[in-house]
Amino acid sequence: MTAVPALVVEDLAVEFRTRSGTVRALERVSFAVPKGETLAIVGESGSGKSVTAYAVMGILDPAGRITSGRAMLGGLDLLAASADQVAAVRGREIAMIFQNPRTALNPIRTVGQQIADVLIRHANVPRREAPGRAVELLRDVGITDPARRAKAYPFEMSGGMCQRVMIAIALAAKPSVLIADEPTTGLDVTTQAVIMDLIGDLARDIGMATIFITHDLALAAQRADRIVVMHAGHVVENATTAELFARPRHPYTAELIAATPDAAASLAALASIPGSLPDLRRLDLPPCRYAERCPRRLGDCDAALPAAPAIPEHVVACWNPLS
Amino acid sequence: MPTLILKRLVMTIPSLIGVVIVTFLLTRALPGDPAAYFAGPAASTEAIEQIRKSLGLDQPLPVQFVDYVQALVRGDLGTSLTTGQPVAAEIAARLPASAELTLLGLLVSMAIAVPLGILAATRPGSMIDHACRIVTTAGVSLPVFFTGLILVYVFYYLLGWAPAPLGRLGIFDSPPPTITGFYLIDSLLAGDGTTFMASLKQLALPALTLGIFALAPIARMTRASMLAVLSSDFVRTARACGLASYTVVVTYAFRNAMLPVITTLGMVFSFLLGANVLVEKVFAWPGIGSFAVEALIASDFAPVQGFVLTMAVLYVALNLAIDLLYGLIDPRARMDA
Amino acid sequence: MTALVATMRHARYVVSENPVTGLSFGLFLLIVLAALFGPFLVPHDPLASNTTMALQPPSAQFWFGTDQLGRDIFSRVVVATRLDFGIAVASVVLVFCMGGLAGVAAGFFGGWTDRIVGRIADTIMAFPLFVLAMGIVAALGNTVQNIVIATAIVNFPLYARVARAEANVRREAGFVEAARLSGNGEWRILVFQILPNVIPILVVQMSLTMGYAILNAAGLSFIGLGVRPPTPEWGIMVAEGAAFIVSGEWWIAFFPGLALMIAVFCFNLLGDGLRDIVDPRRRT
Ligand SMILES: Nc1ncnc2c1ncn2[C@@H]1O[C@H](COP(=O)(O)OP(=O)(O)OP(=O)(O)O)[C@@H](O)[C@H]1O
Numbered sequence: 001m002t003a004v005p006a007l008v009v010e011d012l013a014v015e016f017r018t019r020s021g022t023v024r025a026l027e028r029v030s031f032a033v034p035k036g037e038t039l040a041i042v043g044e045s046g047s048g049k050s051v052t053a054y055a056v057m058g059i060l061d062p063a064g065r066i067t068s069g070r071a072m073l074g075g076l077d078l079l080a081a082s083a084d085q086v087a088a089v090r091g092r093e094i095a096m097i098f099q100n101p102r103t104a105l106n107p108i109r110t111v112g113q114q115i116a117d118v119l120i121r122h123a124n125v126p127r128r129e130a131p132g133r134a135v136e137l138l139r140d141v142g143i144t145d146p147a148r149r150a151k152a153y154p155f156e157m158s159g160g161m162c163q164r165v166m167i168a169i170a171l172a173a174k175p176s177v178l179i180a181d182e183p184t185t186g187l188d189v190t191t192q193a194v195i196m197d198l199i200g201d202l203a204r205d206i207g208m209a210t211i212f213i214t215h216d217l218a219l220a221a222q223r224a225d226r227i228v229v230m231h232a233g234h235v236v237e238n239a240t241t242a243e244l245f246a247r248p249r250h251p252y253t254a255e256l257i258a259a260t261p262d263a264a265a266s267l268a269a270l271a272s273i274p275g276s277l278p279d280l281r282r283l284d285l286p287p288c289r290y291a292e293r294c295p296r297r298l299g300d301c302d303a304a305l306p307a308a309p310a311i312p313e314h315v316v317a318c319w320n321p322l323s
Numbered sequence: 324m325p326t327l328i329l330k331r332l333v334m335t336i337p338s339l340i341g342v343v344i345v346t347f348l349l350t351r352a353l354p355g356d357p358a359a360y361f362a363g364p365a366a367s368t369e370a371i372e373q374i375r376k377s378l379g380l381d382q383p384l385p386v387q388f389v390d391y392v393q394a395l396v397r398g399d400l401g402t403s404l405t406t407g408q409p410v411a412a413e414i415a416a417r418l419p420a421s422a423e424l425t426l427l428g429l430l431v432s433m434a435i436a437v438p439l440g441i442l443a444a445t446r447p448g449s450m451i452d453h454a455c456r457i458v459t460t461a462g463v464s465l466p467v468f469f470t471g472l473i474l475v476y477v478f479y480y481l482l483g484w485a486p487a488p489l490g491r492l493g494i495f496d497s498p499p500p501t502i503t504g505f506y507l508i509d510s511l512l513a514g515d516g517t518t519f520m521a522s523l524k525q526l527a528l529p530a531l532t533l534g535i536f537a538l539a540p541i542a543r544m545t546r547a548s549m550l551a552v553l554s555s556d557f558v559r560t561a562r563a564c565g566l567a568s569y570t571v572v573v574t575y576a577f578r579n580a581m582l583p584v585i586t587t588l589g590m591v592f593s594f595l596l597g598a599n600v601l602v603e604k605v606f607a608w609p610g611i612g613s614f615a616v617e618a619l620i621a622s623d624f625a626p627v628q629g630f631v632l633t634m635a636v637l638y639v640a641l642n643l644a645i646d647l648l649y650g651l652i653d654p655r656a657r658m659d660a
Numbered sequence: 661m662t663a664l665v666a667t668m669r670h671a672r673y674v675v676s677e678n679p680v681t682g683l684s685f686g687l688f689l690l691i692v693l694a695a696l697f698g699p700f701l702v703p704h705d706p707l708a709s710n711t712t713m714a715l716q717p718p719s720a721q722f723w724f725g726t727d728q729l730g731r732d733i734f735s736r737v738v739v740a741t742r743l744d745f746g747i748a749v750a751s752v753v754l755v756f757c758m759g760g761l762a763g764v765a766a767g768f769f770g771g772w773t774d775r776i777v778g779r780i781a782d783t784i785m786a787f788p789l790f791v792l793a794m795g796i797v798a799a800l801g802n803t804v805q806n807i808v809i810a811t812a813i814v815n816f817p818l819y820a821r822v823a824r825a826e827a828n829v830r831r832e833a834g835f836v837e838a839a840r841l842s843g844n845g846e847w848r849i850l851v852f853q854i855l856p857n858v859i860p861i862l863v864v865q866m867s868l869t870m871g872y873a874i875l876n877a878a879g880l881s882f883i884g885l886g887v888r889p890p891t892p893e894w895g896i897m898v899a900e901g902a903a904f905i906v907s908g909e910w911w912i913a914f915f916p917g918l919a920l921m922i923a924v925f926c927f928n929l930l931g932d933g934l935r936d937i938v939d940p941r942r943r944t
């Protein structure tokens with residue numbers, strides 16, 4: 001792999017201080033996404049996919065603390081940079097879209113204004129021209145009658161249309177990295193495909209790297225060049241899509257694939273894996289957080305996690321991987 | 324927006340009807356002799372009979388109600404026994420004094436409570452957050468007349484900064500020419516700086532008293548709704564878009580957070596209009612509250628009835644204004660109309 | 661029984677978590693004691709005037725000073741507790757019965773009952789509450805009893821709404837259906853199935869509105885309604901002392917006002933604390 005990485009995340013760890021104890025939400029999370037490629041992060045609910053994205057974007061909950069790690073965007077470490085520096089690249093160099101597009105938009109501001117806010121801030125668009133440019137962006141994301149829609153409020157639009165608006169906002173400044181956190185959850189199936197196609201097309205147009213977060217392994221297989229599998233705040237496996245499906249090495253990945261007969265996979269498939277995520281507040285969490293569910297557990301599993309290679313092609317965090 | 328106004332106007336009609344019925348019932352359908360109430364405590368039997376006739380109290384209740392409504396439509400609220408003046412005229416003459424005081428009080432409390440609530444919400448656990456919590460808990464426990472007296476003691480008696488609590492102007496000042504009836508505005512319009520300062524000095528303590536009184540509910544609501552909005556999805560989006568923190572807090576969070584606060588203002592006004600009566604008594608303020616209190620002590624019922632009705636109508640009107648303001652900010656409320 | 665034990669344990673937890681709630685329980689006990697035994701404990705006769713001792717500032721003999729008639733303010737403040745507390749308790753109990761029953765009936769029967777109760781509540785809410793209370797006392801007659809009634813009436817919508825909401829959600833609940841199937845009449849269900857479930861919530865409501873009831877009653881007597889001099893009562897004592905504030909005799913108005921404030925503060929905290937104890941959603 002020779003492609004230039006757009007974003008490199010190394011050894012990221014995040015904790016949440018709560019009343020009932022410290023939640024060790026992420027540990028040793030590393031991955032990289034090259035320019036123009038799509039990386040999928042897959043894992044069951046609570047595995048830390050969103051927290052990873054929020055940590056990189058610098059929008060973690062106040063209770064959350066990044067205890068280690070780097071997130072290199074070009075030459076800038078997002079985790080070490082000052083708040084002002086991060087705010088300046090957010091939306092300009094790295095953007096994010098969320099699930100539940102209806103609540104993700106300001107309910108009392110027209111969508112045109114919300115797009116214009118970002119244009120004015122990041123795309124050096126003068127205040128006067130911003131509304132016009134916002135209409136153009138709405139047209140680019142395939143909204144019919146964009147001039148009229150620009151004056152509409154989110155509650156006057158369908159979920160799919162709101163997600164298109166979200167995409168227009170995120171891509172307004174032509175960022176080099178886009179994080180899409182379950183962008184199609186809550187949309188109907190046809191709209192899901194249309195939205196995914198739209199993101200793919202736009203990403204290709206501007207040569208953008210995409211991080212696509214989902215718990216749908218089949219969808220990830222269709223859309224991503226590379227897949228990162230997360231479990232309980234750890235990256236358990238990281239490989240190209242073809243490699244992962246051809247030679248899954250981590251027992252958890254194997255279970256996932258086995259539970260995903262074809263493209264019809266869903267949350268239900270993930271839930272069919274025996275056991276559940278350990279409570280991340282536990283003080284006696286095993287080094288490998290899958291160990292308690294794992295059929296291939298060894299004595300070594302209780303010592304430490306294997307160290308990951310520096311520039312990985314196929315990473316697996318397991319002492320007893322399938323071969 | 325015009326349809327919203329019309330719709331909300333129509334919605335106030337049941338409230339107004341209720342208000343009119345209650346003020347009517349307060350006098351007529353109660354134990355005791357309404358004629359005697361209206362005649363006052365010192366009236367002779369003949370006088371009472373005469374009052375009964377002149378007020379139509381010998382008629383059946385529905386007829387009396389129609390009479391009452393007709394009189395209301397004419398703007399007739401009866402006559403005060405103590406002053407012999409029509410109640411409507413007395414109330415109209417005193418209303419600006421009360422309105423100026425109440426509005427300034429509200430302004431004072433908003434000016435303190437809203438920034439306090441926002442700072443507390445944006446810095447949870449900080450000194451200012453604790454201060455906000457103390458203010459909101461202690462504030463609702465303060466009897467408004469007690470606050471007023473303490474302010475008078477400290478700022479008039481001890482420090483001598485404030486003038487004596489004896490009405491809208493000092494004895495040597497003369498009121499500005501009446502345009503709005505608000506001394507602050509009228510004196511400015513007349514270009515009379517001295518009178519402006521004089522009336523501002525008189526207003527300061529009573530307005531502050533009312534302001535402290537209304538502080539707690541507004542600050543509490545601002546803090547709570549600001550906290551909710553700051554953790555909402557769309558503020559997260561705004562942050563993720565890298566919008567300047569000023570834009571995030573003001574354009575995105577604040578405007579949304581104000582919606583519940585505006586709703587709370589309805590309740591705040593209910594309390595303010597009541598507290599106004601007490602504050603007017605403490606500061607000998609010549610508003611409709613002290614007018615009503617004087618009448619109450621003299622068992623002069625017509626002014627009290629007129630006062631209750633006026634206050635209720637004002638309150639209904641204020642609630643209407645609040646609704647419209649809400650509609651102005653929230654497009655969803657406009658659509659419902 | 662186990663439920664009671666659990667509640668007690670939870671209560672202890674709430675108090676230990678939040679010492680302010682503990683403090684308010686202590687204050688509450690003090691107020692109740694003063695209301696019950698105050699008249700027997702005070703050092704001076706609250707009504708005995710002594711013009712040679714008029715307007716004395718606080719001293720070892722007169723802890724809170726004396727008023728314009730030389731009466732001991734400390735004794736008057738303590739003795740007044742019974743009347744103020746009594747007015748508040750009476751009005752809250754009254755509205756508990758009126759508003760609770762009306763609200764439960766509205767929520768349970770729906771239809772016309774609901775509409776009428778709702779309209780009454782809305783009409784009361786259309787008035788600034790203190791102003792309505794003034795009007796009611798003026799119309800019914802200037803007595804303490806009518807202050808109680810007026811305070812109850814202005815609180816009516818609050819109770820009716822809470823009770824209505826609670827009764828409404830329970831109307832279709834499983835245990836009510838079961839009672840219906842086993843042949844219980846609607847009224848029987850109302851009294852034996854619905855009311856017991858609504859009462860705890862209304863009790864919390866009572867403690868939350870106690871503070872407001874005291875304030876409302878004291879405000880009415882401050883403007884000269886209800887209580888007549890020389891009866892010791894906090895609102896009227898503040899009113900009597902108001903005239904002396906401008907000449908510097910602060911203690912006449914200050915101590916009754918302070919007592920009023922502390923009582924209201926105590927009830928507000930107590931109400932919040934009680935809500936935390938009763939409301940299972942807040943159990944952490
Ligand atoms: N604000 C917070 N306070 C405490 N714990 C948190 C907080 N946010 C997230 N967590 C914890 O972090 C872990 C990961 O959560 P995250 O939201 O990243 O999961 P996810 O993989 O995105 O799941 P989903 O598919 O449901 O979105 C969870 O165990 C969660 O409990």
Ligand SMILES: [Mg+2]
Nearest residue numbers: 049050051181
């Ligand atoms: Mg998530």
